[in-house]
Amino acid sequence: MTINYKGTYKELMQSLLGIFRQRPDIRLSSLRAGLCFGSFLCLWACLAFKLSGAPFYAGNNIIGLMGLCGVAGALTASIVGRYVRILGVKRLNYIGCSVIIVSWAIMFFFQNTYTGFIVGIMLMDVGMQCVQLSNQTYVLTSVPNASNRVNTIFMTTYFIGGALGTFLAGFFWHYLQWTGVVIVGISLTMVSLLITRFAKVLQ
Template sequence: MKQELKENTGLPSSLLWILAIIAGISVANLYYNQPLLNLISHDLKVSEFSANLIAMTTQIGYALGLLFIIPLGDLYKRKTIILINFSILVVSLLTIATAPNIYIILLASLLTGICSVMPQIFVPIAAQFSTPETKGKNVGMIISGLLTGILASRVVSGIAGEYMGWRFIFYVAAVLMVVCVIIIMRILPDIPSNFRGKYSDLMKSLLSLVTDYPQLRISSLRAGIAFGSFLALWSSLAFKMEQAPFFAGNNVIGLLGLCGIMGALTASFIGRYVHILGVKRLNYIGCSLLFIAWLSLYIGQNSYAGIISGILLIDIGMQCIQLSNQTTIFALNPKASNRINTIFMTTYFAGGSLGTFLAGTFWHWFGWSGVVGTGIALTACSLVINIRAKK
């Protein structure tokens, strides 16, 4: 049932739960391909590097969607934008499922990335309409749903790929998007826009926000580069696990995502402590956990204990970094919440694309040591930005 929303007065828990679940289902579209890259490589007879471009192209598409589509949430009805994007996703996912070659997959993956940005409209809704004391908790809940979707997608696609082939999961994803369209039409209220003017004026205002708020630049960069470190692991893990000594099938590779879900579920808990510990301190904690994670992934690279420990630590560390930075930037200008989130998340996924590309490149040249080196280098860059930041 639709309910009217008023700024800073609170979100109904039922609506918050539904938004968190749909956030997870929709963002999963970005990550279904990652445990399947080895299967796609074998099936289409392309190199591992070429298959890795599918993951990178999807991330680039997501960054483009964040930059050019999410700002529309301040200009037009958010419900309309969400419904249009979910409808396009049905087409793009079916295209991937039926694609005869990698070129069509790359094009459809770009479109899938562009249109899978809808959870980033849900996050500003949670921030804008929650009461001040529940803002961090509610944003954390949406992020928990989003991250659970990211990690669960790897589990589901890995298992489905092992037993049903890599195309099956994309048919399922298309059906889920149809279900999401029906639910959004029924439960999401119409939310008034926050910006008066043309789309060109809206896009120009993005540059003004970047110029006017140094904290927005710092938060976006240190979180985005850390996310590159995070995705360096997940975009290369399938290639690592199919080799000796594991010789793991895609079902096992997918199940490793369950380890990450434990980290994702800490997001709501961490969100409660953003204002207590402060952004800078949580970033130090997050970077420290990322360093320890990569150390575990290198030293224990031939054991499940080392891999699983690394996955757990890197996910919890990433929550500390993302949540601390993302939750606090909305206070800079609440009326521009969608545009502020656009700047943050565009930088975030540009960093993710960089990490995916570098990990794929250095895997090709140096194997797992190259991936670990990429993760450590990107974490170090994020740490340097945090050291130089005022807060």
Template sequence: MKQTLIENKGLPTSLLWALAIIAGITVANLYYNQPLLYNISQDLQVSEFRTNLIAMVTQIGYAMGLLFIIPLGDLYPRRKIIIVNFSILIISLLSIALSPNLELILLASFFTGLCSIMPQIFIPIAAQFSTPDTKGKNVGIIVSGLLTGILGSRVVSGIVGEIMGWRFMFFAAAVLMIISCLFLLRIMPDIQSNFQGKYKDLMKSLLQLIKDYPVLRVSALRAGLAFGSFLALWSCLAFRMEQAPFYAGSHVTGLLGLCGVAGAMTASFVGRYVRKVGVKRFNYIGCGLILLAWTSLCFLGNTYAGIISGILLFDIGMQCIQLSNQTTIFSLNPKASNRINTIFMTTYFAGGSLGTFLAGSFWSLYGWNGVVGAGVLLIGCSLVINLFFKKEIA
């Protein structure tokens, strides 16, 4: 049943959890391919470098969707945006499942990324309509849903890819999108737009927001670089696990995603303590944990203990960085929450695309040590930005 929402007056618990669950199911589309890259490479008889472009193109598509589609949430009813995006998403997932060659998969993967942006419409809803005291916690719940989707996608796709083949996973994903769309249209309240004007004026306002808020620029950049380091690991982990001494299939790579449960459990905690601990401190903690993760992956990367401990540290560190920065930016201008989230998340996934590309390139040239080097470089840049930026609002 649809509900009427009033800004800063609270979000019904049932709606909040429904949005969190659907956010997880939708964001999973971005990550199904990661444990399956080796399977796709073998099936289509293409190189690992070219196959790795699937993950990169998906992230680029998502960044483009964040930049050009999410701002529409301030201009048009969000229900209309949901219908169009889910329709395209269903077609693109089916196209991947039926594709006879890599070129069509790349094109469909771009549109899959482009239209998997629903979670980034839900997060501003949680921020805009929650009470001030529950804003951080509620945003954390939505982010926990995202994390669960990310983790679950890798586990499920790895197992399904091993048993049913990689194409079956994308057929199943299309069915999940049909179910999610129908349910979301039933529960999503009608939310009035916050921007009066044309689309070109809306896009111009993004530049003004970037100019007006230094905190937004820095928060987006340091989080994006950290996410690039994160995806450097996941975009090449399937190739690493296929080699000695592991010789592991896609199901093992997927199951390693379960290690990130620690990160999902951290999200709500970080959301509660952003103001108390401070964004800058959370970024130091996050960068430190990720550097420790790469140390484990470098020196203990030939053991399951080293791989698992690295993933655990990575997921917790990423939540410290992402959620502290993302929660903070929503306090800058609540009326422009969709556009502010657009700037943040576009930068975030542009960083992810950069990390995926660098990792794929360095893997081809230098193997696993090259991937570690790319990841350390990116998180090091994030740490430097955090060191030199002084102003924070939390």
């Protein structure tokens, strides 16, 4: 049962920092999810640049329609949620990161086709659901009497990871175009994968 916090706002903030310091599993679960979110946002930060150039020269209407491919992620959310307990958090992170890396590979090798991007986006969303839902489920159930505070830590880290991915994607696009974006996306996902592999406190 969730217990409402009874202290002052200052004490609430201090309790957040206390959980953050005392629970490396929550820190690292949030971080590996945030890194994958950064990889995810690399795609959306630069997809319009890619599709507006050769060989597509796509207009805003076509670029906007690509967002509909993200429906795949929404449709798989409930399925992934059911498998968190069956497969376990660590295994779902391996699966999710692997799917994200495969999606980047498809969007690199087939970067001059709409099919490559449609398949890549759909796989990216599925992989992202695996990573986000497994980690968020874990952190929310790890401290049941402070789920809102733990979720604050998770979402703050998550969006910092997203901001990092967006920044790096823009920076590398400037110098290496789509190849640079793919490098950033795969690199962030690989770091997340390495955290899962070597951090002993993680499930």
